[in-house]
Amino acid sequence: MSHFTKTPKAAALVLLSSFVFALPVMAEQAKNQSSFQLPAYEQLKLDNGLTVFLLPQHEVPLITVQATVRAGAVNDKVAGLAQLTSQALLLGAGGKSKAQIEQMVDFLGASLNSDGSMEGSSLRADFMAKDTEQMLAVFHQVLTQPAFDATEFYKLKARQVAAVAQAKESPRMVMDQYFNKLVFGAHPYGNAVSGTAASLQSISQLQVKNFHQSYYQPNNTAISIVGDFKAEVMKAQLQKLFASWKNGAAVQQPDLTAALPKAEKAKVLLVNKADAIETTFSIGGIAIKQDNPDYVGISVVNTVLGGRFTSWLNDELRVNSGLTYGAGSGFDRYSASGTFNIGSFTKTESTQAAVDLALKTYQRLWDKGIDQATLDSAKAYVKGQFPPRFETNTALAGLLGDMYLYGFNQDYINSFQSKVDQLTVAESKRLINSYFPKDQLQFVLIGKAEAIKDIAKTYGEVKQVEITADSF
Amino acid sequence: MKLKQSALALMLGLVISSAQATEAKDIQSFTLKNGMKILVLEDASIPNANSYLFWKVGSRNEYPGITGISHFFEHMMFNGAKKYGPKMFDQTMEAAGGANNAYTTEDLTVYTNWFPANALETIFDLEADRIGHLDINAKMVESERGVVTSERSTGLENSNFRTIQEALKGVAFLAHPYSWSVIGHESDIKAWTLDDLKRYHKTYYAPNNAVMVVAGDVKLAEVKKLAEQYFAPIPSQPEPEAVRTVEPEQKGERRVYVQKASVTSPNLLLGFHIPASSSPDYYALDLLNSILSQGNSSRLYQGLVDKELAVDVFSYLPMSFDPNLFYMMAIANPGVKAADLETALIGVINKVAKEGVSQDELEKAKNQKLMQFYREMETINGKADIIGTYELYFGSYQKLFDAPKNYQKVTPADIQRVAQSYLKKSNRTVAVLDSAEDKDL
Numbered sequence: 069m070s071h072f073t074k075t076p077k078a079a080a081l082v083l084l085s086s087f088v089f090a091l092p093v094m095a096e097q098a099k100n101q102s103s104f105q106l107p108a109y110e111q112l113k114l115d116n117g118l119t120v121f122l123l124p125q126h127e128v129p130l131i132t133v134q135a136t137v138r139a140g141a142v143n144d145k146v147a148g149l150a151q152l153t154s155q156a157l158l159l160g161a162g163g164k165s166k167a168q169i170e171q172m173v174d175f176l177g178a179s180l181n182s183d184g185s186m187e188g189s190s191l192r193a194d195f196m197a198k199d200t201e202q203m204l205a206v207f208h209q210v211l212t213q214p215a216f217d218a219t220e221f222y223k224l225k226a227r228q229v230a231a232v233a234q235a236k237e238s239p240r241m242v243m244d245q246y247f248n249k250l251v252f253g254a255h256p257y258g259n260a261v262s263g264t265a266a267s268l269q270s271i272s273q274l275q276v277k278n279f280h281q282s283y284y285q286p287n288n289t290a291i292s293i294v295g296d297f298k299a300e301v302m303k304a305q306l307q308k309l310f311a312s313w314k315n316g317a318a319v320q321q322p323d324l325t326a327a328l329p330k331a332e333k334a335k336v337l338l339v340n341k342a343d344a345i346e347t348t349f350s351i352g353g354i355a356i357k358q359d360n361p362d363y364v365g366i367s368v369v370n371t372v373l374g375g376r377f378t379s380w381l382n383d384e385l386r387v388n389s390g391l392t393y394g395a396g397s398g399f400d401r402y403s404a405s406g407t408f409n410i411g412s413f414t415k416t417e418s419t420q421a422a423v424d425l426a427l428k429t430y431q432r433l434w435d436k437g438i439d440q441a442t443l444d445s446a447k448a449y450v451k452g453q454f455p456p457r458f459e460t461n462t463a464l465a466g467l468l469g470d471m472y473l474y475g476f477n478q479d480y481i482n483s484f485q486s487k488v489d490q491l492t493v494a495e496s497k498r499l500i501n502s503y504f505p506k507d508q509l510q511f512v513l514i515g516k517a518e519a520i521k522d523i524a525k526t527y528g529e530v531k532q533v534e535i536t537a538d539s540f
Numbered sequence: 541m542k543l544k545q546s547a548l549a550l551m552l553g554l555v556i557s558s559a560q561a562t563e564a565k566d567i568q569s570f571t572l573k574n575g576m577k578i579l580v581l582e583d584a585s586i587p588n589a590n591s592y593l594f595w596k597v598g599s600r601n602e603y604p605g606i607t608g609i610s611h612f613f614e615h616m617m618f619n620g621a622k623k624y625g626p627k628m629f630d631q632t633m634e635a636a637g638g639a640n641n642a643y644t645t646e647d648l649t650v651y652t653n654w655f656p657a658n659a660l661e662t663i664f665d666l667e668a669d670r671i672g673h674l675d676i677n678a679k680m681v682e683s684e685r686g687v688v689t690s691e692r693s694t695g696l697e698n699s700n701f702r703t704i705q706e707a708l709k710g711v712a713f714l715a716h717p718y719s720w721s722v723i724g725h726e727s728d729i730k731a732w733t734l735d736d737l738k739r740y741h742k743t744y745y746a747p748n749n750a751v752m753v754v755a756g757d758v759k760l761a762e763v764k765k766l767a768e769q770y771f772a773p774i775p776s777q778p779e780p781e782a783v784r785t786v787e788p789e790q791k792g793e794r795r796v797y798v799q800k801a802s803v804t805s806p807n808l809l810l811g812f813h814i815p816a817s818s819s820p821d822y823y824a825l826d827l828l829n830s831i832l833s834q835g836n837s838s839r840l841y842q843g844l845v846d847k848e849l850a851v852d853v854f855s856y857l858p859m860s861f862d863p864n865l866f867y868m869m870a871i872a873n874p875g876v877k878a879a880d881l882e883t884a885l886i887g888v889i890n891k892v893a894k895e896g897v898s899q900d901e902l903e904k905a906k907n908q909k910l911m912q913f914y915r916e917m918e919t920i921n922g923k924a925d926i927i928g929t930y931e932l933y934f935g936s937y938q939k940l941f942d943a944p945k946n947y948q949k950v951t952p953a954d955i956q957r958v959a960q961s962y963l964k965k966s967n968r969t970v971a972v973l974d975s976a977e978d979k980d981l
Contacts, residue, residue, distance in 0.1 A: 104587075127585060127917075127918060128914040128915075128917055128918050129914065130911075130914050130915070130918065166836075167836075167837070167842075167846075170835060170836040170837045171837045173835070174834070174835035174836070174837040174838070174904055174908070175837075175900070175903070175904045175907060176907055177904070177907030177908040177909075177910055177911035177912075178911065179835070179911075194911075194915075195911075196910070196911060196914070223846075223848060226848065226873070227845070227851050227873075229874075230804070230805065230851045230873060230874050231851060233804040233805075233874070234804055234805070234851070234871070236802075236804075237700065237802050237803060237804060238697075238698040238699070239697065239698065240694075240698045241698070341802060342801065342802070343800065343801040343802045344697065345693050345696065345697050346690070346693050346694060346697050348697075376634055376639065377630050377634065377639070377640075378627070378630045378631050378634050383627070386687055387627065387683070387687075388683070389683070389686070390682070390683040390684065390685065390686025390687050390690075391686065391690070392687070392690045393687055393688075393690040393691035393694055413690070413694055413697075414690060415689070415690065415693060444635070445631070445634055445635035448634075448635055448636060448637040449634045449635070449637055449638075449639070451637055451656075452588070452636070452637020452638060452639075452655060452656040452659070453637070453639055453654070455586040455587060455588050456586065456588055456654060456919065456920075456921065459585070459586060459918065459919045459920070459921075460915075460918050460919060461918070535802075536802075
């Protein structure tokens, strides 16, 4: 709430969305020297193939339940279909209208949210433990029997069409979609998760229904439930609600390992925003996938480069030169590939100075590498900052959902600290040479094209688009 | 809605009924001889801890010529002191596994540290050094001006709310320092002097002007010992001068228009003068805030978004030392004119004043408050933040534990009364942000 009038020291590092996930699921840290362990949870599979995770937590009398469905923008036949389907779940279900469900949920002080991302869709409810029965019932109906009411669907579509245009009022909101499109092109990872105004406009109620039928099936879904409950009681409740949920036609998933592009030359996507007062930029390329065995070490190296306040990028671009309020870097990982990028922003006149300094600083990974003291500091930092990441029911439910989506388990969490501890200076060199894109870098610059187009040319082959154009 | 009674009962018995929830008696406090007050919450749920240092200084302590200096000062606190020189504050903290941030509001400047519990002494050492011996270096000031100018620009580039709120405040307040944005005027950011900064530090960064909250896997005795060792030697200073200016009563609607070419549909922001958070009306206003905009069953969503006049709405009631504004914002559907959106928004507000709210609506808002309270109490960070917030804005952290009772006491008649008293035309400022130039037809 109060963030509206707060001006924080380093909000930018957090706001650049991809960096939030720079250290996502991996865990570690612990009571001083002992190693962090994920709290005990139970995983089971119902007869219909539905995966269930139960993790009791009793700090506050709250519960989070999340359904994670293996369907996202990679499954889109029309851009935005997966996300729109997830949003359309909330338009009424089980004989209750959208308004009736909202009344009931709001009255309990609870919330019900849905979203679609690149490879997964989710439905999440947060509520007080005393309201479990009512909230689970509505959660079950919304997930398995959404009505996709025609009037409400039309209104939702209109809101989303407007939202796509509004997102483009803020370069930071749309940077990732431009970057993904630039590096992945026609591959499904280049799909715009939000869709475009025209693509959303074209989506019919029937397409959404079909998408739901094709992917929202028990054998393609996990339910993670975290909070103030007794596992045995909860298991029985879930069994009763979800055992009769039936699978339909076999789920078809695209082969995401096929036709992954490779950067052949340096390219610049110059996005013209005529009234821009600054240039927002992103530099990088295709990088690692979710299950990369070296990820923990890579994230420590990235911490040194652009994952914390004293990182090289923030130190150079902000602290030493005053060119920007924040600079950083991070990896976004998907099941079959991923991206690495450096991101920052600076006033239009200092665009070249900032981009050049970002590149020069990045080059330090190879020219000088990481010394022992810096590595030790980064290792302490990632360990020390870990435990608060999994402090809430919502965060733990999200983690369990990711385990289902990407196929990892608690070993990944529980071995995190020892993997951090094992990282040496020599190993950091290998990680830099293996995983950080060095050549044929890809650039997105969002700003006033007239003022920066000549600068853009110096970094690679330029393609210029208007931010107001209905595409990415 | 048969669960109404149990929700109510739970609300009333909130602190006692929840097995592991924090209670007032879990919070311990002591005051050093130099006047610094420290609150401690022992909580070993994770092997981490945090500290919040609240300084009673914000943009309300500024005047034209030094607007934005409170926030700029927040940045300078990271730029070097006696023992830990430039960059060493962050380097030392991060090497110990800690992270930090800070923020400035109209009333406060707040420094937050999150760290493994075993780094507690390092945190005290770092904080004491910059409180007692900050080195305000001329070169660092110049570089930091660039950082803050970029922070200001990136806010305006990426956030329509920033742009429109800055314009609205400038019109809604004629006299009081809430008139300017926390980040300040661009010309002031470029102009304040080394002396301005030195004076600011001496006046406001005195231990008697601060409250510290430490929450996490720590022991009171340990915190006390470190506070005595590191903070007690820092001398107190004379009490800073009170903010004298009182905003005169608004006697008629005020309006402001801002053009931004890339805006795709009109943004509308209303601001109504309301009393300080210490007013007994705070709880009714806060519940009215929820009734207006929390959840899709709220008045504004139903009256504007569901009717396809707006794509997004929210309302915002800041906590505040002095009388401030209650904000309501709506972003128009494409094709909807600002004037039509304004009529509809005001219609929704006036309906509350005229007809009041139902008992069910009020119960809903109370349940939403309870849920929000639990979510704050789920993390050590939320706990430290909310304990400090109540200590600062309501005079005592104890008030946090009176809040359920204070919310519970509010009746539908109270909601209607505050809507009638404050949400009226003569007390309103209207701001419109749109793409077209403001010109005569």
